[in-house]
Amino acid sequence: MLVSLLAPSRSAPELPGHGYWRRLLPLLTVLACVTRVPSFVRPLWNPDEGYLAVQARLLADGGELYETVVDRKPPLVPWLYRASFAVFGDESLTPVRVLATGAQVLTAVLLASLARRRWGDRAGRTAGVLYLLTSIGLNPEDAQAALFEVFILPCTAWAMWCADRRRWGAAGVAVGCAFLAKQTGGAVLAPVLWLLWRSGAPRSGLVRLGVGAVVPVLGAALLTDPAGFLFWTVTGSGAYASFTGSELHVLARALANSAILAVACAGLIPPVVRVLRVARGGSADLWLWAASSAVAVTLGFHFFGHYHLQLLPPLALLATAALRLLPGDRLAPVLRASASCCALFLAWGLLAPRPELAHAQRVAAEVSRRTAPADRVLVWGMHPETYWLADRTPATRFLTAGLLTNYSGGRDGPRVGERYGVAGAWEVFRAELASGPPVLVVDDSRGKPYGPERVPSLRRILVGRYAEVGTVDGAVLYARTNGRD
DSSP, rough: OHHHHSSSSOOSOTTTTTTTHHHHHHHHHHHHHTGGGGGGSSSSSSSSHHHHHHHHHHHTTTTTTTBOOOOOOOOHHHHHHHHHHHHHHSOOOOOHHHHHHHHHHHHHHHHHHHHHHOOOOOOOOOOOOHHHHHHHOOOOHHHHOOHHHHHHHHHHHHHHHHHTTTTTHHHHHHHHHHHHHHGGGGGGGGHHHHHHHHHOOOHHHHHHHHHHHHHHHHHHHSSOOOOHIIIIIIIIIITTTOOOHHHHHHHHHHHHHHHHHHHTTTTTTHHHHHHHOOOGTTTHHHHHHHHHHHHHTTSSSOOOGGGGGGGHHHHHHHHHHHHHSSGGGGHOOOOOOOHHHHHHHHHHHHHOOOOOHHHHHHHHHHHHSSOOOEEEEESSSSOOOOHHTOOOOOOSSSSHHHEEEETTTTTSSSSSSSSSSSHHHHHHHHHHHHHSSSSSSOOTTTTTTTTTGGOOOHHHHHHTTTTEEEETTTTEEEEOOOOOO
């Protein structure tokens, strides 16, 4: 069916643009909705969604981003969650998943428009469809979650769309918005600059591009806290970005996620290899886009699956560029392979168990049972969604142990501990717990290297002030006592 829809029409030629988008938009929308079905079958897909949900609740309660609500990410996606909660309530992430689906539709439309402008109607349809078929080609917790990378994608595609039309001011705004979704989104600046140089645009084009990129970023900094914005998004993540301490662990993750993505792109890889021999046919900027996205995946040396989503738009366009030069009968095998892989990942998303979600739900149920709605609690672990599921307020701005120990990103080596936490975090953490002691502390480390036995400051807080009152699924619960240090 997809092949027939992508094939050139045998009827009388249409006027330019007449009916094209009227037929293609419903196809892309339906395809995006189908590929995102697994996104809606679970309350949460991973801890990052939980982190964003807790952030949004704290912002709704008067919290200030980069002050009383902190993360290493720019503010755009937390603001999107906050806006969704303000309109639809904060009990479900379904509205945010709808926004994520819309982001995928918009990305596909922009890619289709780019390809159509360069190579014709069929190329536009091919690019949009190929992108959506491969867009879920990762572990479902990476591909189906409403995370930062999903909202990077329409911004980067918009930047390339504007640059292709020499709209440099708008391209700059798109680059700025991509950065505000996540820092690595700014990597799209490289192919945009290439297109600017190739266009022979005057110096004013570079000025418009620069101003367009700076304005949204500067505006976001001023709307939050400029010093905090700079620290949390740029200068305060040195230890997190280090490769030292978990080399084999990180390498294994990089290879595994790259292999998964290769399976999803099995239909695209042969034509993309073909592009290597036709780079002079207008694909140099796409290769630069793919290369800069690969660099973005590498930055930080964590190689989580969702990082790889940035690679998919340029890969879809590169495959489209190759297919236009191959015999027409080569399109059908590519589409069949991509559709088959898409079905495989769709089934994975619908059927695979999520044991960590079940664990967080059990712990959250026990936290709810042992505390009152107004009580503050501390969950010492890597599952901030526990706060959201339990509907309890965190006792600290640091929603995971990772910010305080550098375990973020799955560090499993020697660079985990108090000395590797975010600079100044422990002073703030101790002050927060002294001024508003949590009623309940949940040690959810479960043998990880950030457990209280390896974190002296946390151990001192627990000893004398808290008593163990039970365990849930490996997590240890401590209730506050009347004792003193």
